Amino acid sequence: MDKTALDTLLEAASLAPSGDNTQPWRFTVNRADWTIAIEVDPERDPSPMNVGQRMADIAVGAAVENMIQTAEGNGWEYQLSQPSKGSSTHFRLSPTSNSGQVNPLLLLRATNRRVYRGGEITAELRQKLESSTTELDGVRAHWILDNERLLKLSGVVSRADAVILGTKAIRNAFLKSIRFDKANTDVVDEGLSLGSLEAGWGERKMLRAMRAMPDSLFYCLGGRLALGRVSRQLMLSASGVCVVSVPELSSIASWRSGRVWQRAWLALTEHGMVAQPMMSLLILQNLVAFGTLKTLSARDQRLASELLQNFRRLLTSELNSALPCTLMRIGYADQPTGRVGRMPIAKMTADTMSVE
Template sequence: MDRQIIEKILEAAVKAPSGDNVQPWRFEVSQDWARIDLFNLPERDDSYYNYQQAAAYIAHGAVIENIAIASRHLGCMVKLKLFPEPQNPSYVASFEFESASAVDDPLYPAIFTRETNRFHFQDVQLPAEDAQQIIDSIKQVEGVKGYFVHDVKTVKTLAKVIMVNDRVVFEHKEIHSFLFDKIRWNQKQIEETQDGMPVGTLGLNPIEKLFFPLMRFWWFVDLANYVGLSRIIGAKCWYNCQNAALIGQVTVQKTDSLGFIQAGRALQRVWLEAARQGLAFQPIVGLPLLIHRAQENALEAFSETHRNMLEQAKQSLFGIFGIDQSETLAVGFRIGKCKSVAEKTLRKAV
């Protein structure tokens, strides 16, 4: 195989999203450049959300989708095998490449322009044709279902449900600590680590930027919650989401590694289609993954209040979207119009 083509495929692969940009992957390439092996690195993501590596496998699903899209576009036929060694769950996938005719894929350029936008979206609705293209974007991904809402009243109702996760982040010490461990506060940190989230990507307004550094200290957050800090942060989430042109959820039938990989592939396809249309996109993964943990009776160190909040959120999401109780929430997202994010996340070199 042509080394330059495989290197371009790898460049596309690492542009995949991951929780807090932890990049939980490692690649091995054969000497003849005809094979790539993809491995999960569990130590990269020890967040509370990553129960049984669900968050990591979603990220790997996005990597796999990027490789599939880039391969077609650059003139490769790829044979994908998921979990080639069943006894080794960290060996996620193998890809074997052969030369083929290039097939133009309109999603390929979006791999490199896709971004997470946590800012307040404009109050703009999508044309019906554009919304339908987003809805159709995941139909070829097996084992998942997509649910989409775009009418104004229902979007505002969903915004009140979605804000639960942001409240929990600032009321649960372990989740809070992981988040702030992944924030990069200056250019030196960004360049040294090449992972995590630059503070400029968090959607903070000028006043919030003044106080946000104090929130890295749990003692401050714990004290400030007595005067409603976590509720204010939840309200900010509601404010940002209630103008979304479209809010969606991806569900899976099977809550195993394959199911969450397929969810990641679906998420990436929706994201790339939104980016192709020049739309802003924010994944909403924390709440679905906490609800998944609750379904597995694995909410260790969660208070009864937080358990009840998650159960109410689950019932609301299932009811509003019309989701069958046999399905499991995997990932969510909001899509709309917004200015582009000036500061970008970096990726480690392959």
């Protein structure tokens, strides 16, 4: 079958970022009606980091944004049916004989886990980034670029990373996504390659050992301190952070935040910058919201509440009554050592003669 504009949109959607490259979306295509329905596939990411499917909702929103930017880049007319609840979306394209091409920025965008080179973001560049991430139904992108707050945020983020990856259930879910069965530089179609983690020989050996390690031993061996140091170093090497806020913690708000988040990431890519999601604080927030904080020890539950309070306090002027939903560090760096690929689109897609 010859490639059509619908196939180009599916390819664009599949290039969206997702937690640990789980690709938690499902497409239903009605080629007669030129319609693509996209929704969360709840079986793709069962990790406790995806409690309530909130991380998956964000990923679906980013996938929809990819479709929008690709349609507009090709000059195609379309209609978008925004979800009233959940994140299920209908994207209807006006018929066209032009198969078009994917927005090139989607192919360039990647998570970069290197230590960054720092570097100031000029007022002119900040203005360009802000103009690319205008408000969407109360969802806003905030660019935190001053060194004093970045220093304070690095302490909060690094401690949150230590809590999240210091908890065996969450740590093992993350480790399960790592493709130890592939060579360091292999491009994997799902999960995380060792190259994309910027993991050296010693770190790869440590990651393998962590899979069978109880929390008590992990703590005694200094695993949390080591993770915290790495996270802090990564944060301090950045030029700033981008935080996307939502008016409420809901599926539709997370979907919208995914769209704004992807706009921010693509704007950074366009201007030669790189980014890495740093989501531990937001995962803690979701664990609290869904009453599943018991995943953590009693000590970590108290620490999580303290960290969230400190995080919101640091962003008081930006958030007001809103809540943070995504966070990524931004800056300048060499290309990542490794990248991840995507599953075959056919594996994520069903064709039907009618979309209800």
